[in-house]
Amino acid sequence: MPTPRIDINLNKIAHNAKTLSSLFQEKGIDIIAVTKGVCAHPHIANILVKNGVTILADSRIANIKKMQEAGVKATFLLIRTPMISQSESVVLDTDMSLNSELSVIKKLSEFALLHGKVHKIILMVELGDLREGILPSQLENTIKKVLTLKGIHLEGIGTNLACFSGVKPTTEKMELLSSIAISIEKKFRIKLSMISGGNSANYNWFSTTKDVGRINNLRLGESIFLGYEPLTGRPIPKLYQDAFIMTAEVIELKNKSSVPDGEIGLDAFGNKPKFKDQGMIRRAILAIGVQDVMVAGLTPKLDTEILGAGSDHIIINAKKEELKVGGEVSFTLKYGALVTAMNSSYIFKNIKTPITAKEYCAIVEEKDKFHKKKTAIMVVKENNSPLMSLQDSDFNLIFEKSIQKNYRYLVRKEVYEKIGRISRLLDNQGKKLIIRSAWRSFEHQQKLWNQKVSFLKKKYPKKTVEEISKIVSRFIATEKQSTHSTGGAVDALIYDLQKKCVLDFGTNDGLQIDLNEKCYPKHPSISEEARKNRKFLMELFENEDFVCDHKEYWHFDYGNIGWAVEKNKKYANYGILKESYVQSAALDYPDKVFFYL
Numbered sequence: 001m002p003t004p005r006i007d008i009n010l011n012k013i014a015h016n017a018k019t020l021s022s023l024f025q026e027k028g029i030d031i032i033a034v035t036k037g038v039c040a041h042p043h044i045a046n047i048l049v050k051n052g053v054t055i056l057a058d059s060r061i062a063n064i065k066k067m068q069e070a071g072v073k074a075t076f077l078l079i080r081t082p083m084i085s086q087s088e089s090v091v092l093d094t095d096m097s098l099n100s101e102l103s104v105i106k107k108l109s110e111f112a113l114l115h116g117k118v119h120k121i122i123l124m125v126e127l128g129d130l131r132e133g134i135l136p137s138q139l140e141n142t143i144k145k146v147l148t149l150k151g152i153h154l155e156g157i158g159t160n161l162a163c164f165s166g167v168k169p170t171t172e173k174m175e176l177l178s179s180i181a182i183s184i185e186k187k188f189r190i191k192l193s194m195i196s197g198g199n200s201a202n203y204n205w206f207s208t209t210k211d212v213g214r215i216n217n218l219r220l221g222e223s224i225f226l227g228y229e230p231l232t233g234r235p236i237p238k239l240y241q242d243a244f245i246m247t248a249e250v251i252e253l254k255n256k257s258s259v260p261d262g263e264i265g266l267d268a269f270g271n272k273p274k275f276k277d278q279g280m281i282r283r284a285i286l287a288i289g290v291q292d293v294m295v296a297g298l299t300p301k302l303d304t305e306i307l308g309a310g311s312d313h314i315i316i317n318a319k320k321e322e323l324k325v326g327g328e329v330s331f332t333l334k335y336g337a338l339v340t341a342m343n344s345s346y347i348f349k350n351i352k353t354p355i356t357a358k359e360y361c362a363i364v365e366e367k368d369k370f371h372k373k374k375t376a377i378m379v380v381k382e383n384n385s386p387l388m389s390l391q392d393s394d395f396n397l398i399f400e401k402s403i404q405k406n407y408r409y410l411v412r413k414e415v416y417e418k419i420g421r422i423s424r425l426l427d428n429q430g431k432k433l434i435i436r437s438a439w440r441s442f443e444h445q446q447k448l449w450n451q452k453v454s455f456l457k458k459k460y461p462k463k464t465v466e467e468i469s470k471i472v473s474r475f476i477a478t479e480k481q482s483t484h485s486t487g488g489a490v491d492a493l494i495y496d497l498q499k500k501c502v503l504d505f506g507t508n509d510g511l512q513i514d515l516n517e518k519c520y521p522k523h524p525s526i527s528e529e530a531r532k533n534r535k536f537l538m539e540l541f542e543n544e545d546f547v548c549d550h551k552e553y554w555h556f557d558y559g560n561i562g563w564a565v566e567k568n569k570k571y572a573n574y575g576i577l578k579e580s581y582v583q584s585a586a587l588d589y590p591d592k593v594f595f596y597l
């Protein structure tokens, strides 16, 4: 992969946009996504639109045109007060603009009339940050004139704080904007549809205020892309801070002094540099510099320190990290770094696109094939851990009815203990673990296979035996291949005691599971709820060192060959346990079902 590059994770951006959108919606605020920070990258714009954003805003007409030419379908808002010289293009190429100069609005009106259009405007109000905005005392006067202009529709008012002077959008400021909106509506007997309270810096105001007043809109860039609240620089809960990762290549790595040798004058940028004496250090030079990115906005992912940068180099103290020439060093980005990097033609933009269902399934099937090859040669060192019946435990469990008579839900001792811990965790959350299946004899496995075959034969009478077998083998292992014969596999779901139902996992109706590709654990086309529930189930087991099956979200392995392959172990601990062994053990210890090889 080329360097320097910026890796862009569209799934994370989509997650941030959706999370913020539903959060602000709780108090009736719509969000506009501001694309200037990512140079209006069309893939990013598209993912925002796909995830429910209807208005995209940018400070530059060129960026808006870029998105339109790439086929992005949205309403486009120009957020930098328009240049009067570009008035015609504003009318032709954007749907709406933020404004603060009457002379410009008059020009917009002329061009709107000329082209038979209506251009929507939002009047910006100056509330203390001293960037764009009409002084509150002059607002009514301006509006009086705006309302007489043809081809212009006053969509609303807005303000922008926390930019030029870092003035906080406090409750007081927002109440002021609300009251201005109310008095204008009253005075002019109009309805303002959009009261746009600000940008990402409004997050703290929003989280602490009970009443957002008339504010019904925010324009968000930084918080969507980087998951930070800009006033404090703190991460916003539940958002990703690493949707963008910057990577550069090491071109020199040497032990050198931490202080320069010689008389010190001005550096390449006219500054007098200062140095901290740390003795000899391991210095790495990266092939990226201030021409490419605002270096102050980079945070190394490894424990290293940026010592300084020139137009084409960043120099870092590699400390104890194992770097090498030709190796890569990665950084997370702050807003300044993001804006500059996205604008640099020297930096490769590596977009990780969300995977389609078809692609995902192909990957799972490939992985599964590979997995099967590896399990076939996995060594077992049987550790003789006994089988125990979950039915004899005092754990809070629900047992799904089995086609096998007198089924005992046997698992190995360690698995038994793990299930105990999982069930106790669920007890505290008003939920219960459902055990669908555990140890199975070959005969039991064969029964399952036959049952599925006859079901499908009836469903698809035209299919051949081979075709039917192929479908069945996608989900049911042949007797010899099933890890259920080891006592290290369990099939589980979760029951919600409050809602009195089995959780929704996307392919189940209660306990009834429809076997299809959507059973692959991370299938992209299942609902948000199902995704959340699968994640919950999988984490419960994975935290107990189980691995989830590639194709079945309910199947978990521990200690057996499937587990050993996934965990990169040299050998598995649990081999196959045959019916005859289990029966003889049950005879020897009739009151306690457990078993030694």
Ligand SMILES: *Cc1c(COP(=O)(O)O)cnc(C)c1O
Binding pocket: 034, 036, 037, 059, 079, 080, 098, 160, 198, 199, 200, 201, 219, 220, 221, 222, 223, 230
């Ligand atoms: C840049 C900008 C925004 C977005 O700011 P973020 O801090 O990135 O959310 C909103 N409104 C205006 C007028 C802007 O210039």
